Amino acid sequence: MAAALEIAGLSLRFGGLTALNALDLALKPGEAIGLIGPNGSGKTSLFNVLTGHHAPDAGSVRLDGNETAGLPPPRIAALGVARTFQNLRLLRRLSVYENLRAARHARAPWREALWQTPAARRREQDAMISLLALFGLASKTHEMPEALTLVEMRQLEIARVLAAAPKLVLLDEPAAGMTPAETDRIIRAIAEHLLPGRSAIVIEHKVQLVTALCPRIAVLDAGRKIADGPAAAVLGQGEVRRSYFGAASC
Numbered sequence: 095m096a097a098a099l100e101i102a103g104l105s106l107r108f109g110g111l112t113a114l115n116a117l118d119l120a121l122k123p124g125e126a127i128g129l130i131g132p133n134g135s136g137k138t139s140l141f142n143v144l145t146g147h148h149a150p151d152a153g154s155v156r157l158d159g160n161e162t163a164g165l166p167p168p169r170i171a172a173l174g175v176a177r178t179f180q181n182l183r184l185l186r187r188l189s190v191y192e193n194l195r196a197a198r199h200a201r202a203p204w205r206e207a208l209w210q211t212p213a214a215r216r217r218e219q220d221a222m223i224s225l226l227a228l229f230g231l232a233s234k235t236h237e238m239p240e241a242l243t244l245v246e247m248r249q250l251e252i253a254r255v256l257a258a259a260p261k262l263v264l265l266d267e268p269a270a271g272m273t274p275a276e277t278d279r280i281i282r283a284i285a286e287h288l289l290p291g292r293s294a295i296v297i298e299h300k301v302q303l304v305t306a307l308c309p310r311i312a313v314l315d316a317g318r319k320i321a322d323g324p325a326a327a328v329l330g331q332g333e334v335r336r337s338y339f340g341a342a343s344c
């Protein structure tokens with residue numbers, strides 16, 4: 095089966111610091127992979143290259159066979175890559191509904207946003223409201239993001255990703271700051287609404303979330319991939335346990 099995402103020999107440097115070092119990683123269509131590694135191991139840098147926020151120093155990124163490395167972020171978003179951020183990036187001056195609509199139009203052609211017929215605008219409104227309802231936000235449509243709880247903000251971020259109808263989803267610590275019960279809720283929302291039919295990379299320090307969502311895990315350490323395979327096997331490897339969980343847990 096052709097890869098949905100194929101990363102080969104990817105390197106990214108910041109001056110003398112190598113954030114990504116000759117990284118290879120391939121995802122099949124519909125595959126969800128967990129990406130773990132200690133702080134500073136290059137996880138967010140990889141997302142930044144995949145979304146076009148950093149141009150790599152070497153290597154290639156192919157999305158459905160199309161080279162995307164070095165393209166600007168709007169071009170990559172238009173090709174179907176959407177992400178969430180570890181430190182939420184909601185549009186604070188826009189309502190919940192407007193946040194969702196802006197995310198949809200980040201992928202849809204601008205002409206579509208400008209020249210919508212009243213019927214098309216109504217259809218879009220209905221679709222956006224249904225999406226908010228999926229994430230338990232129907233009663234918050236006109237609220238500003240600051241009025242939401244942390245879980246609601248993260249639900250909105252995930253709804254924004256879904257509104258962009260992406261092929262590849264990049265989730266950066268979607269349960270950061272959440273209690274175990276809240277983490278369970280977000281796991282359910284991601285599993286039921288976001289992952290089906292899409293490829294995904296999930297960065298997360300919480301093993302509970304990674305193992306619930308991702309049958310496969312890759313591990314980065316100092317910009318290199320040190321393990322990649324079925325979740326249970328990878329988490330059981332001595333090198334991974336030493337690098338990720340610290341010597342105490344070995």
Ligand SMILES: Nc1ncnc2c1ncn2[C@@H]1O[C@H](COP(=O)(O)OP(=O)(O)OP(=O)(O)O)[C@@H](O)[C@H]1O
Nearest residue numbers: 108111112113131132133134135136137138139140
């Ligand atoms: N814009 C930047 N300029 C300079 N150095 C950077 C920049 N972004 C990241 N780095 C460095 O690149 C390395 C990889 O950082 P990155 O944020 O990708 O790691 P991470 O695995 O996502 O870490 P964390 O789990 O703490 O978010 C780190 O040493 C970091 O300090």
